[in-house]
Amino acid sequence: MTLYSQEKWKIDVQLIGHEKNPLLIIDNFCNTPNALTDQACSGEPFIAQASDFYPGLRKQVDGNYPAQSLNAITSLVREVFSIDASRAVQQSLCAFSLTTTPPEKLRPIQSVPHIDTHDPSHFAMVHYLCPNSYGGTSFYRHRSTGHESITQERLTNYFKILKQEVMEEQQTRFNYINGDTHLFERIAQVPVAFNRAVIYRSNQLHSGDISAQLGLSENPKQGRLTVNSFFSFIE
Numbered sequence: 001m002t003l004y005s006q007e008k009w010k011i012d013v014q015l016i017g018h019e020k021n022p023l024l025i026i027d028n029f030c031n032t033p034n035a036l037t038d039q040a041c042s043g044e045p046f047i048a049q050a051s052d053f054y055p056g057l058r059k060q061v062d063g064n065y066p067a068q069s070l071n072a073i074t075s076l077v078r079e080v081f082s083i084d085a086s087r088a089v090q091q092s093l094c095a096f097s098l099t100t101t102p103p104e105k106l107r108p109i110q111s112v113p114h115i116d117t118h119d120p121s122h123f124a125m126v127h128y129l130c131p132n133s134y135g136g137t138s139f140y141r142h143r144s145t146g147h148e149s150i151t152q153e154r155l156t157n158y159f160k161i162l163k164q165e166v167m168e169e170q171q172t173r174f175n176y177i178n179g180d181t182h183l184f185e186r187i188a189q190v191p192v193a194f195n196r197a198v199i200y201r202s203n204q205l206h207s208g209d210i211s212a213q214l215g216l217s218e219n220p221k222q223g224r225l226t227v228n229s230f231f232s233f234i235e
Contacts, residue, residue, distance in 0.1 A: 111174035116202035135209025
């Protein structure tokens with residue numbers, strides 16, 4: 001079965017912030033989103049990964065979705081992000097994700113926007129499979145440096161500054177970021193819509209818009225269920 005009908009896609013491309021980084025949004029992404037939800041509810045349980053800063057649980061997606069989703073978006077991603085056709089694409093993660101960590105158990109790094117890697121050839125896709133009442137994904141500018149993306153050249157100095165700023169807050173309790181703070185300015189927000197996918201470079205400062213008041217359920221049919229994919233264009 002073909003999981004994707006690109007003629008049904010509603011595509012929105014935005015250039016966000018001062019750096020004008022592209023943001024790709026695709027509605028009606030998958031033909032069978034409810035089957036994905038059913039898969040999330042069956043089989044192996046969700047688990048927490050000790051090495052993963054994701055504030056919740058994950059499990060691998062089985063079947064045709066990982067390969068077909070990557071194949072469906074590759075040409076469009078090349079066009080939107082100006083990726084050379086000679087570069088091969090390679091997927092490194094395709095997993096169901098459920099945000100479940102209560103705010104009082106967050107680590108400091110989980111309370112600020114993050115990057116997945118400083119490599120601009122690495123991309124992330126978030127495919128929303130949860131109700132529209134849940135929060136989507138936001139993108140941020142670090143106020144004191146002005147950075148909206150973190151490159152290898154910016155990496156060491158940025159994290160040195162950020163660590164000092166977070167320590168100076170002297171917070172004993174942390175919370176999910178969901179909008180402007182005195183350290184970060186939100187420059188773009190993608191709301192949740194069921195069966196919407198958002199694709200962006202992994203070195204952009206971003207965070208899920210998590211509201212603990214809406215619940216942090218471990219039940220895939222009730223919680224903030226997404227499919228998170230990472231892929232790179234390699235030489």
